[in-house]
Every structure is written in structure tokens, then in C-alpha cells.
Amino acid sequence: MNHPAIRKGAVAVITGAGVGIGYAIARRVASEGMNVVLFDRDAGALDVATKTLLNDFPDVRLLALKGDVTSESDLHRLYEKSCEFGEVSLLVNNAAIIKGAGPWDGMSKWRTLMDINFWSVLTLQQLFVETMFSQSGAAAIVNLGSKEGITTRPGNAAYSLSKAAVKVLTEQLAHELREKVGDRISAHLLIPGYTFTPMNFPGMAQDSQKPDSPWTADQVADRLIEGMAEGDFYIFCEDNESNWELDQRRMQWSADDMIQNRPALSRWHKDYADKFAAYVSDVADK
Numbered sequence: 001m002n003h004p005a006i007r008k009g010a011v012a013v014i015t016g017a018g019v020g021i022g023y024a025i026a027r028r029v030a031s032e033g034m035n036v037v038l039f040d041r042d043a044g045a046l047d048v049a050t051k052t053l054l055n056d057f058p059d060v061r062l063l064a065l066k067g068d069v070t071s072e073s074d075l076h077r078l079y080e081k082s083c084e085f086g087e088v089s090l091l092v093n094n095a096a097i098i099k100g101a102g103p104w105d106g107m108s109k110w111r112t113l114m115d116i117n118f119w120s121v122l123t124l125q126q127l128f129v130e131t132m133f134s135q136s137g138a139a140a141i142v143n144l145g146s147k148e149g150i151t152t153r154p155g156n157a158a159y160s161l162s163k164a165a166v167k168v169l170t171e172q173l174a175h176e177l178r179e180k181v182g183d184r185i186s187a188h189l190l191i192p193g194y195t196f197t198p199m200n201f202p203g204m205a206q207d208s209q210k211p212d213s214p215w216t217a218d219q220v221a222d223r224l225i226e227g228m229a230e231g232d233f234y235i236f237c238e239d240n241e242s243n244w245e246l247d248q249r250r251m252q253w254s255a256d257d258m259i260q261n262r263p264a265l266s267r268w269h270k271d272y273a274d275k276f277a278a279y280v281s282d283v284a285d286k
């Protein structure tokens with residue numbers, strides 16, 4: 001049985017729904033009979049997505065809105081139009097970019113990335129949660145995290161920080177909702193693994209051949225629906241490179257950096273390379 005927020009006739013609002021994981025989630029919830037608001041800054045992608053969904057799910061109502069999550073007025077328009085469209089039972093804060101910056105460079109890139117990956121999430125969450133309080137039905141907010149926001153791999157400090165911020169925000173949201181309304185409104189952190197989307201494969205086409213390592217975006221969307229049905233807060237996805245046991249060890253190693261007073265990000269520190277390799281050796285190749 002599905003999570004009660006995933007129900008026929010209610011509205012799902014999804015940012016970054018033109019391609020990739022956002023589009024796959026739109027397809028998946030449309031297949032459950034939900035009406036969908038697709039929001040994206042890419043008008044072409046939005047157009048293709050809408051036409052395909054209307055063709056495949058003719059009984060479902062769709063609202064496609066072109067806009068940018070960095071624009072407060074676009075976010076307010078999304079909120080207002082969505083509420084006019086029907087009872088919003090699902091908000092998926094999915095839009096994000098990966099192109100970031102390092103610890104001592106690119107201030108303007110940091111600002112843009114945080115506007116897209118973090119501030120838009122907080123803004124929409126705050127707008128929609130009030131409406132969900134005023135409704136009587138079950139509802140859910142799904143925010144998109146990343147393993148890079150948990151074990152915080154070096155190389156893109158801005159992206160890792162934004163995803164760590166979304167993780168903490170969503171944990172706090174889940175707790176406060178539980179205290180206020182029990183399980184009527186839930187929050188979930190969706191954590192994709194390596195996924196076959198334009199974020200990782202710029203310029204990919206619908207019919208591009210998927211390499212072995214990544215999951216498809218549809219697999220991630222299926223895992224979301226399964227995880228929500230199970231009542232999971234952390235909805236963690238593997239991929240064809242990293243199994244769950246390996247991810248568990250990586251997270252444990254990361255937490256142990258502080259407990260064992262190791263250097264920051266010791267997993268990537270040359271003096272710890274052999275120790276880390278030994279720590280995961282029995283699960284790495286499964």
C-alpha cells in the first residue's frame with residue numbers, strides 16, 4: 001500500500017521536473033493517478049515532459065510552469081497556482097545544480113548554488129507546509145539529499161554543503177512535523193546514488209545507452225515510492241557501483257573521523273588510504 005500522500009486526484013508539486021529524477025518522479029506519481037505540477041526553468045524540457053506524460057497518462061491533469069527556483073516571485077507563483085490546481089499532498093524539492101566551488105573561491109558560484117539547492121527548498125517548504133496544516137488529508141514533503149551531503153566527498157564544497165544543509169533541514173522538519181501533527185504530514189530525505197541523468201551525463205538523449213554503473217532515474221523514483229510506503233525517513237538508493245554494505249561502511253568511517261580524532265575527510269587522506277581500503281575490503285566488491 002502506498003504512503004497516504006500518494007493518492008489519486010491529489011496534487012504533486014515537483015521542481016526540476018523537466019528531466020532526470022524530477023521527471024521520473026512525475027511519471028511515477030502520475031502512474032498512481034496523481035495530478036502533477038511540473039516546474040522547471042527549461043521550457044523545452046518542460047514541453048517534452050508534459051506532452052509525453054499527457055500521452056501516457058491521459059486521465060491525469062498536468063500543470064506545467066516555467067520558472068526559476070532562484071526567483072522568489074516564481075516560487076510564490078508556483079505556490080499559488082498549485083493551490084488553485086487542487087489539494088497539494090506532495091511537494092518534491094528536486095531542482096539542483098552540481099556546478100559549485102571550492103572553500104576559497106567562486107563566491108558568486110556559491111551564492112547561485114545555495115539559492116538553487118538550499119534557499120528554494122526552505123522557501124517552498126515553508127509555503128506549502130502551512131497549506132498542508134490547513135488541509136485535513138495526509139501530505140508529505142520530499143527533499144533531495146545526496147551521499148555527498150553525508151560523507152561530504154572533497155572536490156565540490158558548495159554542493160556537499162548544500163546537500164548537508166538539506167539533510168539537516170529535512171531532519172528538523174520531520175521531527176517538528178511529528179511533534180505537531182503525528183504522522184499526518186511526513187518529511188523524507190531521498191538520497192540517490194549515482195544516477196543516469198543529464199546532471200551526470202550532459203547532453204544525454206532519451207534513447208542514450210546507459211552505462212553499467214548508474215541506476216536509472218526510474219529506479220530512484222520507484223525506491224522513493226517504496227520507501228515512503230514503508231514510512232522511511234532516509235530513502236537511500238544504491239547504484240550498480242556501491243552496494244548498501246559499502247555505503248554503510250563509508251558513513252560509519254565518516255562518523256568515526258570525529259570520534260577517533262582523525263583528520264577531516266580521512267577517507268581521502270593519503271595516510272589513511274590503506275586503512276580505509278582494508279576497512280571496506282570485505283564489502284567493496286559485492
Ligand SMILES: NC(=O)c1ccc[n+]([C@@H]2O[C@H](COP(=O)([O-])OP(=O)(O)OC[C@H]3O[C@@H](n4cnc5c(N)ncnc54)[C@H](O)[C@@H]3O)[C@@H](O)[C@H]2O)c1
Pocket residue numbers: 015016017018019020021022039040041042045067068069070093094095096097116144145146147191192193194195196197198199200
Ligand atoms: N543524478 C545523480 O546522480 C544524483 C545523485 C544524488 C543526488 N541527486 C539530486 O537529485 C536531484 C535531481 O538530479 P538530476 O540528476 O535529475 O538533475 P538534472 O540536472 O538531470 O535535472 C535537474 C532539473 O532541474 C532543473 N533546474 C535546475 N536549476 C533550476 C532552477 N534554478 N530553477 C528551476 N529548475 C531548475 C533543470 O532544468 C533540470 O530539468 C538534485 O537535487 C540532485 O542534487 C542526483
